[in-house]
Amino acid sequence: AQKVTQAQTEISVVEKEDVTLDCVYETRDTTYYLFWYKQPPSGELVFLIRRNSFDEQNEISGRYSWNFQKSTSSFNFTITASQVVDSAVYFCALSSPRGGTSYGKLTFGQGTILTVHP
Amino acid sequence: DADVTQTPRNRITKTGKRIMLECSQTKGHDRMYWYRQDPGLGLQLIYYSFDVKDINKGEISDGYSVSRQAQAKFSLSLESAIPNQTALYFCATSDPRFSYNEQFFGPGTRLTVL
Numbered sequence: 448a449q450k451v452t453q454a455q456t457e458i459s460v461v462e463k464e465d466v467t468l469d470c471v472y473e474t475r476d477t478t479y480y481l482f483w484y485k486q487p488p489s490g491e492l493v494f495l496i497r498r499n500s501f502d503e504q505n506e507i508s509g510r511y512s513w514n515f516q517k518s519t520s521s522f523n524f525t526i527t528a529s530q531v532v533d534s535a536v537y538f539c540a541l542s543s544p545r546g547g548t549s550y551g552k553l554t555f556g557q558g559t560i561l562t563v564h565p
Numbered sequence: 566d567a568d569v570t571q572t573p574r575n576r577i578t579k580t581g582k583r584i585m586l587e588c589s590q591t592k593g594h595d596r597m598y599w600y601r602q603d604p605g606l607g608l609q610l611i612y613y614s615f616d617v618k619d620i621n622k623g624e625i626s627d628g629y630s631v632s633r634q635a636q637a638k639f640s641l642s643l644e645s646a647i648p649n650q651t652a653l654y655f656c657a658t659s660d661p662r663f664s665y666n667e668q669f670f671g672p673g674t675r676l677t678v679l
Contacts, residue, residue, distance in 0.1 A: 490653065497665055546665075551615060
């Protein structure tokens with residue numbers, strides 16, 4: 448069975464601080480996909496990024512960056528110079544391709560509540 | 566207009582009542598999903614459907630049933646609601662042409678069972 452663990456239940460930072468949200472996953476699949484979603488206070492789920500297991504390049508998008516390390520089964524998310532608008536719940540998720548153990552389904556972590564104070 | 570819509574957006578009901586949550590999508594996706602979100606537990610899969618004739622139980626299907634009326638519609642029913650079914654419910658869709666199974670979520674339905 449697949450599993451995603453976000454060990455940080457809540458993180459509180461002051462605006463302009465950098466913050467890293469941890470995500471560790473377990474899977475028997477050799478190919479898999481990792482995602483990050485953001486859930487702002489309004490409640491909707493916003494897709495942030497998808498990463499294939501065979502692509503270990505880190506990615507940067509503005510103030511957001513993702514560090515994928517297959518050797519440690521981690522897919523961490525860093526927000527640089529955090530802003531109050533970054534306050535949200537962030538979810539890491541895992542899926543399998545066709546033939547995988549959990550084909551067609553997403554396995555979510557428990558979520559990390561990020562609060563950015565002005 | 567939103568691609569994935571859920572009705573109602575908020576519902577308060579009493580223990581023992583039958584409740585139906587509805588999901589509609591205009592994305593043309595074959596796959597649809599129902600999740601529930603509880604604080605500290607992330608999203609848990611209730612039921613999923615890979616096409617109109619295919620319905621599968623997820624992790625937490627007890628106390629729930631579903632109906633896939635058409636490719637675009639997937640309803641979740643609570644036959645006899647109980648207070649621990651108070652949660653935020655999400656519908657999602659995905660396109661089977663893409664192996665990575667990116668899911669597109671509706672806005673959520675906040676259900677309170679008193």
